[in-house]
Amino acid sequence: xxxxxxYYTQQMKTELEAxxxxxxxxxxxxxxxxxxxxxxxxxxxxxxxxxxxxxxATDTVNEAITSIKFGSPGALDVLMEQVPYMSDTRKLxxxxxxxRITEASSDQQVVAKARRLYDKLDEVRxxxxxxxxxxxxxxxxxxxxxxxxxxxxPTYKGHKNSIHSK
Numbered sequence: 485x486x487x488x489x490x491y492y493t494q495q496m497k498t499e500l501e502a503x504x505x506x507x508x509x510x511x512x513x514x515x516x517x518x519x520x521x522x523x524x525x526x527x528x529x530x531x532x533x534x535x536x537x538x539x540x541a542t543d544t545v546n547e548a549i550t551s552i553k554f555g556s557p558g559a560l561d562v563l564m565e566q567v568p569y570m571s572d573t574r575k576l577x578x579x580x581x582x583x584r585i586t587e588a589s590s591d592q593q594v595v596a597k598a599r600r601l602y603d604k605l606d607e608v609r610x611x612x613x614x615x616x617x618x619x620x621x622x623x624x625x626x627x628x629x630x631x632x633x634x635x636x637x638p639t640y641k642g643h644k645n646s647i648h649s650k
Contacts, residue, residue: 493639497639497640500630501630504627504630505627507627508625508626508627511625511626512624512625512626515622515623515624518619518622519616519619519622522619523616523619526612526613526615529612531576532573533577534573537573537574537577538580540574540577541574541577541578541580541581542581544563544578544581545578545581545582545585547559548560548563549584549585549588549589552588552589552594553588557591557593557594557597560585560594560597560598563578563601564597564600564601564604567604567605572608575605575608576608579602579605579608582598582602582605585598585601586598586599631645635647
């Protein structure tokens with residue numbers, strides 16, 4: 485009977501490690517699938533921008549360019565103030581047009597303002613990335629409790645990370 489406890493302890497540890505390994509494999513497959521699905525969804529997302537919104541964005545940018553060409557870059561400041569009140573589709577339409585402002589002016593202040601305007605408009609897309617960010621934040625494995633057990637429990641004496649091996 486001597487050594488029976490050690491034998492059964494070793495048998496249970498082996499069984500636990502095998503089960504955790506299988507669960508970890510399943511978990512990894514699920515997380516990988518979630519990440520792939522989130523990336524696929526964002527890559528294939530359709531954004532419908534009506535012709536009216538496109539025309540309004542084009543007109544807005546044309547007005548800003550005209551204003552800048554005649555020495556009044558304040559139009560960009562006005563646009564910056566309006567961004568929080570714009571619909572998401574208007575922001576998306578403006579994002580497609582905003583590059584024309586930097587093409588129309590070589591003034592670094594105007595380019596910097598246009599970049600800040602772009603960044604502010606681009607915030608509309610941050611919500612779209614939420615599922616991707618959540619999927620990427622998931623741990624890559626599910627075996628943390630087992631690894632903690634291996635580090636701290638005396639039955640794992642001799643394990644490479646065990647505090648009892650030192």
